[in-house]
Amino acid sequence: MNDMQRSLYLPRFLPYRLTKLSGMISRNLAAKYSTMFDLTIAEWRIVALLGSNPGLTAREIAPLASLDKVSISRAVERLVKSGRLEKRKLDGDRRSAALYLTEAGTSTLAEIIPLAQRYEDQLLAEFTPEENEQLDHFLNRLDAMADTLK
Amino acid sequence: MNDMQRSLYLPRFLPYRLTKLSGMISRNLAAKYSTMFDLTIAEWRIVALLGSNPGLTAREIAPLASLDKVSISRAVERLVKSGRLEKRKLDGDRRSAALYLTEAGTSTLAEIIPLAQRYEDQLLAEFTPEENEQLDHFLNRLDAMADTLK
DNA sequence: AAAAAGTAGTTTCATTTGAAACTTTAATCC
DNA sequence: GGATTAAAGTTTCAAATGAAACTACTTTTT
Numbered sequence: 001m002n003d004m005q006r007s008l009y010l011p012r013f014l015p016y017r018l019t020k021l022s023g024m025i026s027r028n029l030a031a032k033y034s035t036m037f038d039l040t041i042a043e044w045r046i047v048a049l050l051g052s053n054p055g056l057t058a059r060e061i062a063p064l065a066s067l068d069k070v071s072i073s074r075a076v077e078r079l080v081k082s083g084r085l086e087k088r089k090l091d092g093d094r095r096s097a098a099l100y101l102t103e104a105g106t107s108t109l110a111e112i113i114p115l116a117q118r119y120e121d122q123l124l125a126e127f128t129p130e131e132n133e134q135l136d137h138f139l140n141r142l143d144a145m146a147d148t149l150k
Numbered sequence: 151m152n153d154m155q156r157s158l159y160l161p162r163f164l165p166y167r168l169t170k171l172s173g174m175i176s177r178n179l180a181a182k183y184s185t186m187f188d189l190t191i192a193e194w195r196i197v198a199l200l201g202s203n204p205g206l207t208a209r210e211i212a213p214l215a216s217l218d219k220v221s222i223s224r225a226v227e228r229l230v231k232s233g234r235l236e237k238r239k240l241d242g243d244r245r246s247a248a249l250y251l252t253e254a255g256t257s258t259l260a261e262i263i264p265l266a267q268r269y270e271d272q273l274l275a276e277f278t279p280e281e282n283e284q285l286d287h288f289l290n291r292l293d294a295m296a297d298t299l300k
Numbered sequence: 301a302a303a304a305a306g307t308a309g310t311t312t313c314a315t316t317t318g319a320a321a322c323t324t325t326a327a328t329c330c
Numbered sequence: 331g332g333a334t335t336a337a338a339g340t341t342t343c344a345a346a347t348g349a350a351a352c353t354a355c356t357t358t359t360t
Contacts (some may be wrong), residue, residue: 007202008263010195010215014270015175017289019191020216022168024216024296029165041169052157059338066170070318080340082273088273095325095338113158120164123295125243131288138277138285145273146174189347220348223310245308245355254310306357316347322340329334 024083029119036115037108038082042075044112047101051109053097057091082142084108179269186265187258188232192217192225194262197234197251201259205248207241234258 010016017039024040033039039047050056056064058072065076076099079085084105087097101109124132173212176191183189189197195215200206206214208222217225226249229235234255237247249258274282 004152005263006260008266009202010198012286013198013266014273015179015266016195016216017170017293018172019176021289021293021296022165023170023216024293026169028296028300032211042176045166046159048158048160048163052159057338066166066173068318069339070341073341074317077340093326093338095323097339110156113155116158116163116165117155119299122271123292123297124162126295127288134160134284135288138281138288139171141276142273143167143171143174145276146171146178149178149269149272217350219309220311223308227310243308243356245353247309248336295316301353302360304357304359306355308355309353311352314347314349317345319342319344321342323338324340325336325338325357327336330332 025123029116031116032119033112037112039108039112040075040078042071043079044116046072046075046079046099047109047112048098048107048116049104050085050101051113054100057096057098059096061099079105112123175273179266182265182269183262185261189258189262190225190228191222193219193229194266195227196222196229196249197255197262198266200235200249200251201256201263204250205238207246207248209246211249229255 027110029044029097033041033044037044042065045067046061049064058069058076059070061067062069065072076085082088082104086100086102086104086105088100089097091098103108118141124135127135180191180192183191183194187277190253192215196211199211199214200271201215202300208226211217211222212219215222226235226237230237230256234252236252236255238248238250241248274285277285
């Protein structure tokens, strides 16, 4: 007889678990970034990226930060207003601007990195180096697979 | 000399990776549920829960589905309107209602479960049973740790 | 047993989000 | 080289979200 599955146990359903986990983590971090630095997650990602890749344009940031261009436009606007980012229109293409952290932006980043790092370390505190590597590997594979599945 | 970290590599930052991964997966599933059944993720979760736990109230659903009461209220309203859910006010407490799938709701669930299961199977297609178990274990630990961290 | 405090679920309202339209500039076509 | 198509970012608008206020009830207190 055909053993059709008649129910699905939500707490073990991978998409649910991942959404719940990433939601908890994001809320934690968003609260930290917001209260301590008045930064959104999108802004934090952009600042982090520009820290190691100064001069990126909005278009280049999009895939690296997994943000759409509307979010980037708004985050950049806020970062410029708060004095942490500078737009330089010297790309050879006057539609886009190269983005750079200001002094203030650089110092914000320098303050956040240890906090972000510490949070990640706490999450992984009970993982051995081997487990950590295993997790890393699993996430890469899931990412690639999710990317494949339409 | 104090070796402060001056940059953070976003693609390897666990919170970013989890958000990205769960975002991809949720968008995939949301698109499926929405086009095939006109269901949101919240509605799907509620239907899935009621499939195995008929008679839950909104309050009881909240922690099980990781949904807030506003989302539940709205999802339940839509599910009742679409004829998939029934509210029975016989709790002894006239503020709350026990929720039950209708015939239509049950049959929707029966249609979705194989799709959801198949999607999960595809995500994990290249994981051996041992790896699958390892992943499961990792997610549980991360979940517990994230719960701990404020 | 009336008043006060608490709970379940809904509604309101202000904010966030993202798709689509738009503006400006650049590249390609004839 | 003028016309067409495309690209980078911005703005607009409508829908999704969620905190706070609200309604209807229930429990606790005195």
